[in-house]
Amino acid sequence: MWRHREAAHRAIALLEAEQELQENLGSGAPQLDASTLHSWVWGSVQGLWSSGHFREAVGAAARAVNAQAQAKLERRDASEAKLLSDAFSTNPPTPGHPRLRLCENDGGDTFKNRHDGAGNFARGVYAAIRNPIAHEEDEELEENEALEQLAAFSILARWVDSAAVVKAS
Known part of the structure; x- marks a missing residue:
């Protein structure tokens, strides 16, 4: 019994020492927890991610954001960059071309900048x-690069999800 207790104390001491090393020697940089990405993104890629299919996971996230944007805008005639560029346009909505609005148009630069930026980001x-x-048959993505790319689609998903849809009168 005393051997088990001694082993447990040693294990606790090792864990505490490792935590102290991380706190003192670690970079201190924040870490991105993939489960905090927008649900359209992380929810569409969990299985692919856990099996190491990072490239396919990023592609699935892109498709998921597109599908959600098409559903929100009730448009199937355009997709991806073209759809979102049109949706974030600062022009008034026209029949068949609703707009996504991140904020009210108060005539200031903020409205124009946010919507131009969101449209440019989507195209990018x-x-x-x-x-x-x-379209390219490249190697598998490195995990950290794929996570960064998922984060980009997560930002776009949050904007699309939170935006109000404005339709032509």
Whole structure:
């Protein structure tokens, strides 16, 4: 019995020493917990991620954000960058082209900047991340690079999810 107790005390001491090392020698940088990504992203990739299919996971996240945006906007005639660029346009909505609004248009620069930025960001993630994954036969992504790419789609998903849909009158 005393051997078990002694082993338990040694194990606790080792864990405490490891934690102290991490606190004193670690980078101190924040870490991204994938489970905190937007549910459209993480919910669509968990199985792929856990099996090490990082490239396919990023592609699945891109498809999931697109599908959710199409459903929210009730549009199937456009997708991905084209759909979201149109949706975040600062132009008024027209029939068949509803807009996503991140904030009210108060006539200031913030409205224009947020919507132009969101449209440009959507074009960027689909052009620079999703397109190479879908059209090029490259090697598997490194886990950290794939996680960064998922985070980009998570940002876009949060904007699409939180935006109000404005339709033509």
